[in-house]
C-alpha cells in the first residue's frame with residue numbers, strides 16, 4: 398500500500414471546499430452557537446477526554462467536505478501504512494514505528510520482514526530493571542553512595558520530549574533530581590555542574606546518531622568534570638547511553654551493558670516512547686512511564702479505527718487545515734491551563750514544525766499552497782496577562798487549542814474553580830466578543846455621550862475567533878500519553894493531506910554544516 402501522492406488542491410473535495418469557503422467565509426461563531434445542538438454535534442468524547450470544537454467557523458458541511466478530502470487523498474490507507482511498518486519515511490528509506498513502541502498487542506509488526514516487537518519488549522524490561530535499581534538506591538556510585546541526580550544530555554528530540562514529560566509529571570516524581578543539558582552554550586552545562594556531586598550523579602547521554610555536536614560536547618565536558626574526582630574505571634557506574642550508533646558509544650567509553658537501544662524506525666521527535674524516555678522512567682518510576690505509553694496506545698487505537706468524523710486527531714488536523722489553507726491563518730496557539738504543561742508548546746514546536754515545515758511535495762515539486770503551521774503558546778492564566786491582547790483584538794486570526802483538566806492534582810478547589818472560569822471565559826470572549834451595544838450599555842453610567850463614543854471602538858471585541866477545548870478529567874501519565882499521541886497523529890494527518898513527507902528534517906542540516914566549516918576556520 399503506497400501513499401497516494403496527490404496534490405490536495407487538485408481534488409474535487411478541495412474545489413468544493415473552495416466554493417464552500419466563499420459561501421461561509423463571513424460566518425459568525427456567535428450565530429452558529431444559537432443552534433442548541435451545536436455543542437453536542439461538534440464535540441467528541443473519548444474516555445476521559447472531551448474535545449469540543451463547536452467554537453469554530455465551521456458547519457456540518459465543512460466537516461463533511463474536509464472528511465471527503467481526507468478520504469480522497471487516501472488517509473485511511475496512509476494510517477494503515479504507518480501502523481503496519483511500511484517505509485513511509487521515503488526520503489530516508491525508513492519505517493515510522495513510534496506507535497509500535499507503545500503497542501501491547503501480540504500482533505507482530507514487521508520492518509524489513511522482521512518482527513520488531515521482541516526487541517521493544519527487551520528494551521522495556523531493561524528500562525524497568527535499571528530504573529528500579531537506581532530509584533531504590535541499589536545502584537551505587539563509585540564511592541558506594543546511591544544516586545541522587547540524573548543528568549539527561551541530549552538536544553532536539555533527545556531532550557524536548559523527556560524534559561517536557563518530566564516537567565508535566567512533576568506531581569508523580571520520586572526523590573531523584575533530574576537535570577537536562579542541551580545547549581552548546583557552555584554556560585548551560587556550567588550552571589548544572591554547580592548543582593552536582595560526581596559521587597551521586599548518573600549521566601544519561603541520549604543521541605540517536607551520537608554525532609550531534611551539542612550532545613557530544615556537553616557529554617565530554619561532563620565526563621572530564623567527573624574524571625577530576627573519579628577514574629575511567631568508575632565510568633560504568635555513572636554513564637549510560639541511549640543510541641543507535643553503538644560504535645560511537647563504545648568509542649566514548651560507555652560500558653556495553655549500559656547502552657539502551659534506539660532504532661532507525663523511530664524519529665528523534667517521536668522518540669520519548671523509546672529508551673530516549675529513560676530519564677522519564679527514572680524520574681517518575683517505570684509504572685508511571687508504562688502508563689504514559691498505555692495512554693498513547695489508547696489514542697493510537699482510536700486514531701487507527703475511528704471514523705474520520707469522530708476521530709479526534711483527524712478532526713483537529715482538518716480544522717487546522719481549514720484555517721491554514723482557506724482562511725490563510727499563519728499560526729496556531731497551544732494554551733494549556735496547567736502550570737505542569739509549561740514545556741508542551743516548546744515540545745510541540747519541534748514535533749509540528751520540524752515535521753511539516755516542508756515546501757516540496759511527495760512528488761518532489763515545490764508546493765503552491767500553505768503547509769506547516771507555526772505553533773506557539775504558553776500556560777493560562779499567565780499568558781492572559783501577556784500576549785492574549787493580540788489574540789483577542791489584534792489583526793491576525795489565531796486558532797487556539799485550550800487544554801484543561803476537570804480536577805487539579807492538589808485539590809485547591811478555589812484555585813481550580815478560578816482557573817477553569819478563566820479557561821472557559823477566554824474561549825467565550827474569543828468566540829462571542831463584545832458588541833458595540835454591550836459596550837455602550839456598560840459605559841452608559843460612566844461618562845458623557847462624547848466620551849463613550851470616543852472609547853467605544855477600543856472596547857469592542859469583534860469575537861468570531863476560533864478555539865478548541867481539549868478537556869481531560871485529570872493530569873495523569875495516561876492522559877498525558879493520550880494528549881501527546883493526539884498531536885502526533887494530527888501531524889501525520891496534516892502531512893498526508895498536504896502531500897509532504899513529515900518524517901525527515903533535511904532543513905536543519907545546512908546550518909549545522911556551515912557551523913562546522915566556520916569552526917574549522919576559527
Ligand SMILES: O=P(O)(O)OC[C@H]1O[C@H](O)[C@H](O)[C@@H](O)[C@@H]1O
Pocket residue numbers: 552553554555603604605606607608609612665666751902905
Ligand atoms: O538524537 P540525535 O541524533 O542527537 O539528534 C538530536 C536532534 O538533532 C537534529 O538536529 C534533528 O533536527 C532532531 O530531529 C534531532 O532530534
